[in-house]
Amino acid sequence: MKENLYFCPLGGSGEIGMNMNLYAYGTEENQKWIIVDMGVTFADDTVPGVDLIYPDAGFIIEKKDDLLGIVLTHAHEDHIGSISHIWPKLKCKIYATPFTAVLIQEKFKEKKIDITNYLKIVELNSKINLGPFEIDFVTLTHSILEPNGLSITTPEGVILHTGDWKVDPNPLIGNKVDEQKLRSIGEKGVIAMICDSTNVFSPGRAGSEKDVRESLLKIISNQKKRVLVTSFASNVARMESIFYIAKQTNRNISLVGRSMHRIYKAARQCGYLKDIVEPVDSRDAQSISRENIIFLCTGSQGEPMGALNRIANDIHPDVAIESGDTVIFSSKIIPGNEKKLYGLQNSIVKRNIEVITEENAFVHVSGHANREDLKDMYQWVKPKCVIPVHGEHRHIKEHISFAKEMQIPFNLKVENGNIIKISKDQKPKIVDQAPTGKIYLDGNIAVSIDSTSIKQRKNISINGILEITLIISNNGKVKKPVISYSGIPEDEINETFKFDLEDEITKTCKSFAVNNFKQEKNLIETIKQNCRKIVKEKTGKKPFTNVNIARV
Numbered sequence: 001m002k003e004n005l006y007f008c009p010l011g012g013s014g015e016i017g018m019n020m021n022l023y024a025y026g027t028e029e030n031q032k033w034i035i036v037d038m039g040v041t042f043a044d045d046t047v048p049g050v051d052l053i054y055p056d057a058g059f060i061i062e063k064k065d066d067l068l069g070i071v072l073t074h075a076h077e078d079h080i081g082s083i084s085h086i087w088p089k090l091k092c093k094i095y096a097t098p099f100t101a102v103l104i105q106e107k108f109k110e111k112k113i114d115i116t117n118y119l120k121i122v123e124l125n126s127k128i129n130l131g132p133f134e135i136d137f138v139t140l141t142h143s144i145l146e147p148n149g150l151s152i153t154t155p156e157g158v159i160l161h162t163g164d165w166k167v168d169p170n171p172l173i174g175n176k177v178d179e180q181k182l183r184s185i186g187e188k189g190v191i192a193m194i195c196d197s198t199n200v201f202s203p204g205r206a207g208s209e210k211d212v213r214e215s216l217l218k219i220i221s222n223q224k225k226r227v228l229v230t231s232f233a234s235n236v237a238r239m240e241s242i243f244y245i246a247k248q249t250n251r252n253i254s255l256v257g258r259s260m261h262r263i264y265k266a267a268r269q270c271g272y273l274k275d276i277v278e279p280v281d282s283r284d285a286q287s288i289s290r291e292n293i294i295f296l297c298t299g300s301q302g303e304p305m306g307a308l309n310r311i312a313n314d315i316h317p318d319v320a321i322e323s324g325d326t327v328i329f330s331s332k333i334i335p336g337n338e339k340k341l342y343g344l345q346n347s348i349v350k351r352n353i354e355v356i357t358e359e360n361a362f363v364h365v366s367g368h369a370n371r372e373d374l375k376d377m378y379q380w381v382k383p384k385c386v387i388p389v390h391g392e393h394r395h396i397k398e399h400i401s402f403a404k405e406m407q408i409p410f411n412l413k414v415e416n417g418n419i420i421k422i423s424k425d426q427k428p429k430i431v432d433q434a435p436t437g438k439i440y441l442d443g444n445i446a447v448s449i450d451s452t453s454i455k456q457r458k459n460i461s462i463n464g465i466l467e468i469t470l471i472i473s474n475n476g477k478v479k480k481p482v483i484s485y486s487g488i489p490e491d492e493i494n495e496t497f498k499f500d501l502e503d504e505i506t507k508t509c510k511s512f513a514v515n516n517f518k519q520e521k522n523l524i525e526t527i528k529q530n531c532r533k534i535v536k537e538k539t540g541k542k543p544f545t546n547v548n549i550a551r552v
């Protein structure tokens, strides 16, 4: 039987976020699988009440007996966020470098799962063997500690799974991109490079953390009063820069926000952030004068519960800002967050507080490869084929054009669920389709998009809710119905619609034998329809309606 090599993205191809990729090797009867990354996407207002979305892993859950492990490239939520939700259905080993492992452990702790026996820590730039896969972790540069590309050697040939990366000549923490190592991987003959497409539309280079540090130092040195910096907590190099700048400008530094503390602690635990000043507790920072403090806060995307939003709205218990202070957004605007973020910035500017963002100063660099960075990688690795992932369809299509421009012999446009056969001397081919989908974490419960809970909540959020309770006694007497409602617009008309509903309900009850249980369902349905119609006529809203019958 012929053995084949397959690649299958279950998330992250055709969308930004929730990356999850599968590799398989073997004969039809005996295939072994690995998973690379298990991410989430953050839900928006179209699914009210849902925080997280992650790939439907049903396809690989069915094959869990042939699953050799989960390999994680780095600790961004779009690569690890769903692991504690999906893992209980897989119960396999997890391989991660130390910093990623610490953050994984926290996720499992939150779910009260002891992952110790399953979590295998991989040293930076070392190898693991999983059945037919020899996986070499290659430290790259990105916007988090320990970003790893995976050089996956199989009997068919070598695949380079880049993970998220850019070429940062001065990453500040961690090593530079190991060009020599990438070239030597290239010399082995990379039959396919599965590559990050996020910044494929951006010309030039992504830029360096060191340049941001220098620019921020200049900007902060010129500030006279309080300075607040907000950035992605997971960018530890940026965090270190703010510590460095605090020292250079003789200011104290205080961390504000849960994830800022969490990442600081995890980084220290792994031996990073050793030579920095000690942060002061934000409660103690109140006694420090305005010109002697920098706050490093969460909430760079205007998140309602982020530290910056609470500070700007004067509801943070420890930190306040006032006229003359400066807020620096050392971050990018994630598409979709513009409204929230501009709202926050407006509320700060209105108070005579200076706002500095990437729109008016050099305060941020992206963690993803721009076109010149991509060009470097292509030249070092010289892949036979490029399969772009980690992007929307438009990114992936552009990345394909770019690969053609770079004269890569083969390329393949893929989307979630495609099962791709990769061979050493042929163009890769989509040979099958795996079922895919999205799982919505609604509270603690995993549901699908057509779940009743989401549908009902959406309906209620738009139309309001009407609750009717009928009390029927044994002898068939109907008491005055109890009517309550929420989320229906109020004016003097509402009083009348309540009477109209009462009349309607009494009338409907009279036309039914209310003590005939067989008719109960019918009775409820008729009342529901008629009452919704009345409310619609009076208010323009057709509320989500419940009718309950209590028999006494």
Ligand SMILES: [Zn+2]
Pocket: 074, 076, 142, 144, 164
């Ligand atoms: Zn990342």
Ligand SMILES: [Zn+2]
Pocket: 019, 076, 078, 079, 164, 390
């Ligand atoms: Zn990513």
